[in-house]
Structure formats: C-alpha cells, structure tokens
Amino acid sequence: MKLLAITSCPNGIAHTYMAAEKLAKAAEKLGHEIKVETQGSIGVENELTAEEIQAADGIIITADKVVDKRRFQGKKVLEAPVADGINKPEELIEQFESGDVPVYGDQAPTETQSIDQVKQERKQKQNPLYRNLMNGVSYMIPFVVVGGLLIALSLAIGGEPTEKGLVIPEDSLWKSILDVGAASFTFMVPILAGFIAMSIADRPGLAPGMIGGYIAANGSFYGSEAGAGFIGGIIAGFLAGYIAKGIKQIKVPAIIQPIMPILVIPLISSVIVAVIFIFILGQPIAALMEGLSAWLQSMQGASKILLALILGAMIAFDMGGPFNKVAFLFGAAMIGEGHTYIMGAIAVAICTPPLGLGLATLVNKKKYAKEEQEAGKAALAMGLVGITEGAIPLAARDPFRVIPSIMIGSMVGAVVAMLTNVTDNVPHGGPIVAVFQAVGNVPMFFVAILIGMVVTAFTVNILKKPVEE
Known part of the structure; x- marks a missing residue:
C-alpha cells in the first residue's frame, strides 16, 4: 500500500519526530510505502502534495493538536494520539490492511466495522478539552521562551548588583532588551486564549479568543490590580471558542454566509466574551490568582517539598503526556507571575528521566539488551537538551520497573532544586537552559540534576533483572 501520515504534538519537538520515525520503520517492516508530514515547532516539513494524497491508499494522523x-x-483517514504513533505504529498500519x-467525509462504518465499534473508537479518541488546551499552549510557549531568555540575558549581562538585587541602569541598552522581554x-495569555478558541471554532474563534485573553490578563477592565492570569486565559479561550462555534451552527440566509466568519462571528463572540469577563468572571478569577500567588510566596519547608514532589512525579510519570503537560503548563504560567523557582524544580525533573536511564545503561550493561544500551545513549543526548521523551524507549520495554524509578529520581531532583531556590526563566529544562543563562543558582541546578540522575540509575538497576543471554 501507499500510505501517508501526519504527526504532531503540542510542543512540536520530540513526540512529533519520534512518531514519524516509528511509522516509517513499521511501514518498511510490513512492506508498505509511507511518507510522513511532520507538523512540529519549526512548521510543516515533508508536506504532502495533492498528487500524493490522490494516489494514497490511506492517511494516518497521529496528533495531539488539531490537524486540518x-x-x-x-x-x-485513521486518527490516533501521537503516543500511538510511537508505541503502536504496526497496529495502525494493520488497520488499513484489514479495512x-x-x-x-463519510463516517458510515465499513463492511468490517459495526456501528458499536465506530462509537467505541470515538470514545477512545483523545479528550477534546486536552487537545484544545495543548493547541493554545504550543503557540504560547515561544513567547514565554523569548521573553524569559531576553530578561535573563539582560539581567545577567547588563545588571548591576545593589541591595535590591540586580538592577539595570535606565540609560543602558540592556534596559531596552529587558523591556522587550x-x-x-x-502576549502569553492572549496567544494562549486565542489559539484555544481557534482550535475549537477554527479561524472565527481567533479574534474573540485573543481579545478575551487580553481582557483576562488586564485587571483594569474589571477593577482589579492583578489580572486573571493564565487561568483566566484558559477560561476565556474555551468561552470564546464555544461561543463562536455555537454561532457558526446557526443557519443564516445565503447572502450573509460570506461575512459570517470574518465579521459577524468574531464581532458577536468578542462582545459576549468581553461582557462576561468584565462583569462576571474577571474579578473572581483575579482573586483566585492573587490567592494562588500569595500561597506560593508563603510556602516554606514541608509545603515546598510537597509541591516539588507532586510536580516531579507528574513530569516523569508519562514523559510528555497529559500529566507532564499539566505540570509543565503550571510552571510556564508561574514564570509570568514571577515564581520562577517552580520552573526551576520542573527544569530539573524534565531532564532527570532520560539522563538517569542513560547513566543506568552505562553503569550496569548486563541488565540491558543491545537495543536498550543504544537507546540509553540517545536518552543521554536528549536529556542534555531537556527532552523527557528520550526515556520512552526504555520505559516502554519495562514500564513497571522503569516508570517508578524515573518518578523517584525526578521527585528527588525537584526537591533539591526547590529547597536551594534554583530558578528558571524559560519553560524548558535540562543543562541547555543554563547555557543560555536562563537559570538562577547554576551550581545547585547541576547538583540537583546529578542527584536525580544517580537516584534514577541506582533505583532502576536495583529493580531490573539481568538480560538473559
């Protein structure tokens, strides 16, 4: 068969390309041709042409983002989460073999499918709320990264030490760079809200989503000193998206249809979202964000340790999946609120699983097959640049021993980072962020990573059994 595929994950970094590689290898093994289009953070690569689509026997879409x-x-067309492209590529291709x-465009069941089977498959598809949220997050992250790096670089290079910490002189070039950061x-909250809404309602949802996000981020609209933050942005995005989607479904005369997506839907949706936020939701959500900020600032000792344990466990548990993304989003959002120590703990937890497993394969080769040893080397490289997904190949082969081990390692590393006030100004992890001077308390950042690595490697090597010759 001639098959085509599209892979895409929220961050557009690791899962996107891992799924593409696995699908290509599975197709070759099963004797089929396949071309994979990747929709990653760099944009669309290896784009499918109209001629290729026309000649194809089928299309596999493994994505955690909305794909047109x-x-x-x-x-x-077969749709599945991007994780299935990594873990079940042969099963996806075999579904085309069986028909x-x-x-x-024709959702009636095929000859070999019952209506119940179709309904069951639809239930198993990824939660649309999660998919829409991750679509917004994927577009938000570059703004946070750029802002965080510019602020960190300006302070590191242009800052002058004072009693109040590093201060950049007003007439300095670095002050301008700080302002740009x-x-x-x-842009963080409006972009988040806008692309959540766009994921739900397509282009008509973009303007009301971004307008709602801007209102959510600016407390002046509803008489609050603090804005509604990222929680307000998420709510504004979903609100705008579903309002726009609802208006789209209203039947209107043919003469009005051409102006619906560019004028009527964005206008009405924006007004409704603005009214709801200004007069109903804005102040309560802002008060919630102020309470959250006050709680985080008051955390000391045991409460800080508990937060680090929870975030470390979530990051490692599914290695880039929903739990990981929820913790990551929380850390990224807290950068904008000034709580960069939370991202500091997460940055350590992010790289600990691949680095720890890579170390484990080097320390005790007898417990790992040749393929696992090679995967360990790749995991080390991916860990250095903060890609948790580098642990997936080793975890997939022995999940009941590996996953608890990487969770323990990430939890310990996160606790060390939290207690030593490691900070991170960008939503990313691994030694790479220190290279860009985005990390505060660099020595303890590396100490936390090293401790997490050793704990992971020691734990997994205790649990694993030697490979049978």
Whole structure:
C-alpha cells in the first residue's frame, strides 16, 4: 500500500519526530510505502502534495493538536494520539490492511466495522478539552521562551548588583532588551486564549479568543490590580471558542454566509466574551490568582517539598503526556507571575528521566539488551537538551520497573532544586537552559540534576533483572 501520515504534538519537538520515525520503520517492516508530514515547532516539513494524497491508499494522523483534514475528503483517514504513533505504529498500519478505517467525509462504518465499534473508537479518541488546551499552549510557549531568555540575558549581562538585587541602569541598552522581554510576556495569555478558541471554532474563534485573553490578563477592565492570569486565559479561550462555534451552527440566509466568519462571528463572540469577563468572571478569577500567588510566596519547608514532589512525579510519570503537560503548563504560567523557582524544580525533573536511564545503561550493561544500551545513549543526548521523551524507549520495554524509578529520581531532583531556590526563566529544562543563562543558582541546578540522575540509575538497576543471554 501507499500510505501517508501526519504527526504532531503540542510542543512540536520530540513526540512529533519520534512518531514519524516509528511509522516509517513499521511501514518498511510490513512492506508498505509511507511518507510522513511532520507538523512540529519549526512548521510543516515533508508536506504532502495533492498528487500524493490522490494516489494514497490511506492517511494516518497521529496528533495531539488539531490537524486540518479537509484535503483528505473521500480518503480513508485513521486518527490516533501521537503516543500511538510511537508505541503502536504496526497496529495502525494493520488497520488499513484489514479495512477497518472509515472514509473521511463519510463516517458510515465499513463492511468490517459495526456501528458499536465506530462509537467505541470515538470514545477512545483523545479528550477534546486536552487537545484544545495543548493547541493554545504550543503557540504560547515561544513567547514565554523569548521573553524569559531576553530578561535573563539582560539581567545577567547588563545588571548591576545593589541591595535590591540586580538592577539595570535606565540609560543602558540592556534596559531596552529587558523591556522587550517583558513585552513578549504580555502576549502569553492572549496567544494562549486565542489559539484555544481557534482550535475549537477554527479561524472565527481567533479574534474573540485573543481579545478575551487580553481582557483576562488586564485587571483594569474589571477593577482589579492583578489580572486573571493564565487561568483566566484558559477560561476565556474555551468561552470564546464555544461561543463562536455555537454561532457558526446557526443557519443564516445565503447572502450573509460570506461575512459570517470574518465579521459577524468574531464581532458577536468578542462582545459576549468581553461582557462576561468584565462583569462576571474577571474579578473572581483575579482573586483566585492573587490567592494562588500569595500561597506560593508563603510556602516554606514541608509545603515546598510537597509541591516539588507532586510536580516531579507528574513530569516523569508519562514523559510528555497529559500529566507532564499539566505540570509543565503550571510552571510556564508561574514564570509570568514571577515564581520562577517552580520552573526551576520542573527544569530539573524534565531532564532527570532520560539522563538517569542513560547513566543506568552505562553503569550496569548486563541488565540491558543491545537495543536498550543504544537507546540509553540517545536518552543521554536528549536529556542534555531537556527532552523527557528520550526515556520512552526504555520505559516502554519495562514500564513497571522503569516508570517508578524515573518518578523517584525526578521527585528527588525537584526537591533539591526547590529547597536551594534554583530558578528558571524559560519553560524548558535540562543543562541547555543554563547555557543560555536562563537559570538562577547554576551550581545547585547541576547538583540537583546529578542527584536525580544517580537516584534514577541506582533505583532502576536495583529493580531490573539481568538480560538473559
């Protein structure tokens, strides 16, 4: 068969390309041709052409983001989470061999599919709320990264030590760079809300989502000193998206239809979202954010340790999955609120699983097959640049021993970072962030990583059994 595929994950970094590689290898093994389009953080690569789509026997879409399927009208299309592209590539391809794939635009079941099977498959598809949220997060992250790096670099290079800490002189070039970094942060919440709404309602949702996000981030609209923050942005995005989607479904005369997506839907949706936020939701959510900020500032000792344990466990548990992304989003959002120590703990937890497992394969080779040893080397490289997913190949082979081990290592590393006030100004992890001077208390950052690595390697090597010759 001639198959096509699209892979895409929220961050557009690791899962996107791992799924593409696994699908390519599985197709080759099963004797089929496949071309994979990746929709990563760099944009669309290896784009599918109209001729290739026309000649294809089917299309596999493994994505945790919304993918435009209009070009696949009339073709067999199989949708699955990006994790299935990594862990079950052969099963996905085998569904085309058996004919158990619906035609896009014609959702009637095939001869070998019952209606109950179709309903069951739809239930198993990824939660749309999570998918829409991650779509917003994927577009938000570059703004946080740029803002955080510019602020960190300006303070590190242009800052002068005073009693109040590092201060940049007003007439310095680095003050302008600091202001640009701060400006980048102001886009964070509107972008998050806008692309959540766009994921739900397509382009008509973008303007009301961004407007709602801007209102959520600016407490002046509803008489609050603090804005509603990232929680307000998420709520504004979903609110705008579903309002726009609801208006789209209203039947209107044919003469009005052309102006609906560019005028009527954005206008009405924006007004409704603005009214709801200004007069109903804004102040309560802002008060919630102020309470959250006050609670985080008051944390000391045991409460800080508990937060680090929870975040470390979530980051490592599914290595880039929903739990990981929730913890990551919390840390990224707290950068904008000034709580960079939370991202500091997460930054350590992010790289500990691949680095720890890589170390384990080097220390005790007898407990790892040749393939696992090679995967360990790759994991080390991926850990250095903060890609937790580097641990997946080793975890997939022995999840009941590996996953608890990496969770323990990440939890310990996160606790060390939290207690020593390691900070991180960008939503990323691993030694790479220290290279860009985004980390505060660099020595303890590396100490925390090293301790997490050793704990992970020691634990997994205690639990694992030697490989049978």
